[in-house]
Amino acid sequence: MAKQLSVSPLTASLLASRGITSLDDAEMFLGGSLDALHDPYLLLGMDKAVPRIRQAVEQGEHILIYGDYDADGVSSTSLMIFFMRHLKASFDIYIPHRSNEGYGLHNHALDWAHQQGVSLIITVDTGISAVEQIAYANALGIDVIVTDHHEAPEVLPEAYALINPKQPGCPYPFKGLAGVGVAYKLAQAILGEPPVEWTEIVAIGTIADLMPLTGENRILVSRGLESMRRTSFPGIRALMEVSGIAMGSVTATNVAFGMAPRINASGRLDHAGSAVALLTSDDADEAQRLSHALDELNKERQQVVESIVEEALGQLQHKCTDGSVPDVIVLAGEGWNVGVVGIVASKILERYYRPVIILGIDPETGMCKGSARSIPGLDIYEALTSCKDLMDHYGGHPSAAGMSLHKDQLQAFEEALNRFAAAAMTEEDYIPVTAADGEWKLSDVPLDVIDEIEMLAPFGMANPVPKLIFRGTRLVETRKMGKDGKHLKLVVRQDGARMEAVAFGRGDLADVLEEGMTLDILAEVSVNEWNGSRKPQLMLQDMRIVGPQVFDLRDAKEPWRLVQQIYDRISPHMRLDRKQIAAVFNPRLESSPKLHLNDCTLWVYDKNAGISAYNDAAHTYDADQITTLFMIHVPDSADQLDTLLATFKNLSNLFLLHSGRNQAEKLTVPSRDQFKLLYVLLMRMAAEPIREKEALLRLSQQSSATLRMVSMMMDVFEELSFIERRDGHIVVIPKPPKRELSSSAHFSALGSLAEMEQHLLYAGTSQCTSWMISRLEGAS
Template sequence: MTLINWEKRKNPTNEEITKFAAEKHVDRIVAELLLERDITDTADIETFLHSDSKELQDPFGLHDMDKALEIIDEAVQSEAKIAIYGDYDADGVTSTSIMKLTLQKLGNKPIFYIPDRFKDGYGPNMDRYKFLADQGIDLLITVDNGVSGKDEIKYMKDRGIKVIVTDHHDLPAELPEADAIVHPTIPGSEYICPYLSGAGVAFKIADALLGEDAMDLIDLAAIGTVADSVALKGENRVIVTEGLKQMKKNHHVGLTALLKKCKIKLSDISEEDIGFKIAPRINALGRLENASSGVELLTTGDESFAKEIVDETEDINSRRQELVQSAFADAQSQIAAQKDNGVLVLKGNDWHQGVLGIVASRAMDQENKPVLATQFDENSGVMKGSGRSPEGFNLFTALNKHNDLFMAFGGHAQACGFSIEEAQLDKLTELLQAEPKEQDFDPQAPVIKDYDLNLKIEDLNMDLIKQIQQLAPFGMGNPKPVIKLSNVSLSQAKSIGKDGSHLKVNVTDNSRQVAAIGFGMFAQEQAMNTDICDVYGEIGINEWAGRKNLQLMLDDFQVSPEAKKIAGLKEIYLDYRNKRLSTSILNHFDSIVFFNEVYYEAAKRSNVQAKLIRYDEECDGKNILIYDRPHNLDLFKNFIKENNTQHTALFFHTDLTERYLKPDMIKMKTLLKYLYTHQNITMDGMDLVAKYLNLQKIDVDFYLKVFFELNFVKMVNGFVEKANASQQRELIESPTYLKRLQRNDVEKILIESNFDDLLSWMSDYDCHC
């Protein structure tokens, strides 16, 4: 299991947060989150918190946009045959859908082609380009791909076919000779928002061609933007924010059907619904089948046809989930067998090629190691594989050193795809084990993750969610804030899910609690050896049967430093507070410690063989028992600061429980008022006074002693009368009252608290810590 070290993203002081919140007119939570994200300029804050369509940028700021529009306009006017070449993931499907609907709005009827993951591979495919050319097309528009298709695009140009490339992926050393390349990071023509997804680029073309009508397509652009994990900064925030608004209008028949199948409530739809429900279903099409049906779904106007595709999509996604679960479970034995390897190479046992990337990703998260997941492809007779690696390890660099072993290979620092003969894969596995050391990557080192807010359970409420939500949409570059709850406990843990691996639990601080869900965390909870931990997670709302309740989505929980101290003290201190002590038990101890002289003298008259000592004498022996409770906590603090014995049992006996009653201010005032307004009250008459005022006689005796010490009352000729006090007095000026408070502290901390809380308090003073 991967170890995680959590660090505060940034540490603005309370003074800085308060000042910033006042200056920028935002809530404290919002102020802290903005400071942590380095969003401090007033104008930047305004656009970040209040993104709207007015902040959409001029589409003609993109490279070659003017050329692309001129070519498209000419093609539409001449009724030319246009083909769209997309990609099989959610970004590629939405990009293709946006381009198709845009051209249809202009009166053209384009054809489209979505590559097959298994037959065509990723990106431009020469055979498919030839196929499209043979269809007699006049214009090819690539979406979410194309910049790497130098040879394929040259082929199209040689056939007299115009080509517009729209893409957002990393640029190759040499660009293809297309008629126009619309891309946000062309050197010298960098766009104001370089993070656009493929769908974002397609939407900008729609914006340039359709103007305001392009807003009908921004919901599709939002799906591609979230699905492709591009940074949710600048214009991408606008696209997602406005896209979510557009989804609520039920504009696209197919998307509406998909939302309904996902049981997404339109009024509450969020970027999380896109990321966890919509995008995975669209991606599943390209993983197991051909993703063309995804384009058909998002562009159809036929409700019954849309429902058919949605039902098919749901079946495919369910199958994808089962395949992933089965393959990942199957991989565990190989992961265990390679526990000493720095790079894991997994061979599938009938794993579906479409889920190799997910298996590699899950194994990487579990082990914090680079992972190659492979499966033998019967059609080609070679191993097909996908790789994933954690931050700090460049997978592309590692594999590219051995490029001669591959039949095909491509990717980037954290992900790759390849084809390789099985014999060469075995050779590669051995060679890769030197790479972690070469890159100074330690897979055993803890992963560093950031949290944003250090709160208490009492701080978790609906208003907090509203404040956090002001920074939405969340995603890459603007992660959902992670909350840390320190020194809390997990209670009522239950395993949930089909395989029982998920955790449902309450997080509590003994006074309040919040429900929590942790995916894949049940085993982790069961392995915890302490009740006290630090919990990390995102706060949200769980709606069930019409009721909304707070729910924490767990990212992690760890034994807290406090819990580690307590665990150490449990090796030293024993809880004897509710035990019955016999002489034989007492004689098992080397020494017995007393804080009160009366118990010490009584013990000396018994036949206890253990050494009897006062608290301020030197302790002898390895095992001692503290017999009675001290009069105040300072005595006990000083004792444990010096007590270096191996084992100490805490008994804290007393037979004076009545002396630990808590002073009641209302009762004290009632008694004092009565004494001030009545005459001829003697001390012998206090029984009747107590009975009349419904007070305990022991309370009356205590309150009277305090009143006398503070000169509130005095004795005159045997009667209790009001004293003529010349100055205001505080209750704590009474030695009796102060002693009572001190004893109440002793009662609360040493006697009433549970053992973990007692040890937690002791850890601040004990010499063993």
């Protein structure tokens, strides 16, 4: 394929991984036009809907467009407004209020429509499940044409016409249309070729509703984005401006993260009608006013979300007193805005990688409305079905759902879901997995290849932005950037190729990265354009540090407080559980730790055992689980250090927080000449027994060794029977046996201790960390 298309092996590989395996498929994927769209009359029900709409227009019937409050519903309603205007039809629109009315058709809205003289209702992005409501409309003498894209229930409504590619028996080849896509097909059936600019509306709804950007959706979204770059719609122009999107370079990502949240904010906090008014406005001043109003609503929505997230996390911490997080997180609060609980659930899932349900409680009625977000390991719809008797209503998909229940059922609801999850899920289900597009070298992504990859855009569901793995890169440079150092910028090198890498919102990681370390990187590739120059750039998605890390934080003034700060900073990035963290300290120097992380494992140095467990967590959790160790004090001996590293076999992070020793206590690796000099000095002053304190002081002065060093050298002499210690005095043995220094255990211990302290207490950062890494890796 690389040869046939004259593209790089990387681009050809990306096409193949997306199921594009022939030249014809590739040409359609890369250059499909509106001419390639399927015949709209292949949609079941279209043949009935078209003549009914034509009849209504010709006879001047009053038509009601009934939509939904999310971005797809807003887009669908907006598209139908343009369609009705084009037909010069008499029409009205109705979108239910999310909080006051809820999703779907409502009988009171049908009564209102009847009073307005409506004889035909066209639903968009809703209606496929409205069996009772459509029966009621029929009784009122109103015909209903349903256009929808949601999963069809077992019992379908008796509408005048049902148009939904997912309904049983529908031969339409592409099942992934958004609600706005189905509405567009209706317009296409009547008009033949709808105005090209309408694809802009289709693109917004399709992207916002997370529909797969394959098949017809890819064609419609590509054409819509192309048109949007020179849009004539005042509303879209104003929306892009307030979202900070350069009109000439708008992408699916811009729509998803810039425009869609602002459209959705209207339905979440107010009424979706304001977003419809914006998209369909033909007045630039009105569009400016409406777009700024939506922007303010979105800012308010962000604040509401942050407030609920903070409250929810506090609730969760209170629940998890033993440090373990439930299999399914269920949190509920009075006054939590039900319009944003799905966003809150997503944010908490992102942090804990658990299925999450967030519910808002109505304080007057006690009713709870909530949203669920799940991980691949748990079908949340199936989990809800297992306890359906506890809920008034529920519905959804494997990854997202909604429900309502009374607060009296909350505890039973949470327990039932956790029982189901415990039986259905394994440990591996709780490990986040990111799909990547293979392992490549930095040299594989020069500018021309990155430009080539853009041919695969628009990126979105079922056609994600390529994520590439680069193994064994060397970190050359690290720095924080942006306001308050919020973002991270790296420079990495691999086999002579050098490239910048950026991670937004991860500035804190600069504190735990050190130049020279080896990184495996997961990244998206992009082009950094600045002052007319273009160069390749990596957008970091994740990274792994190859080999253990040692962090030099020696002489920390408040080491226990620093432990807490480090945990708070790194645990979200590293998904650390407290049972993976240990701290070790010397009980002689500190009687009890000043640590709030009471459920992390605490250990103490032990003269006999090397180290021993200090708290219940240390007795409970397997030491093999420990990946991060905080060393509050230096071991008393090299043997203790060896025992420490042997106990925690899987350490990947070691934080050194101990204080340096006073130079007056410094040890040096002893030499034979030092012992010879000390022995000669001792012989001169100790013809008679001499008080040990006096001898040590004089020997220290005459040999330039510290008191501590001299005292430990005395231990060696005593072991070798060169001296005896009697009642606080030193007695020199006149004719000691001949014994090698190397035969003394104290001599070996002194040498090992001096070497350890030289590196841990007195060496610079590079020498200290390198020595500890060599010990962690098992080097002698």
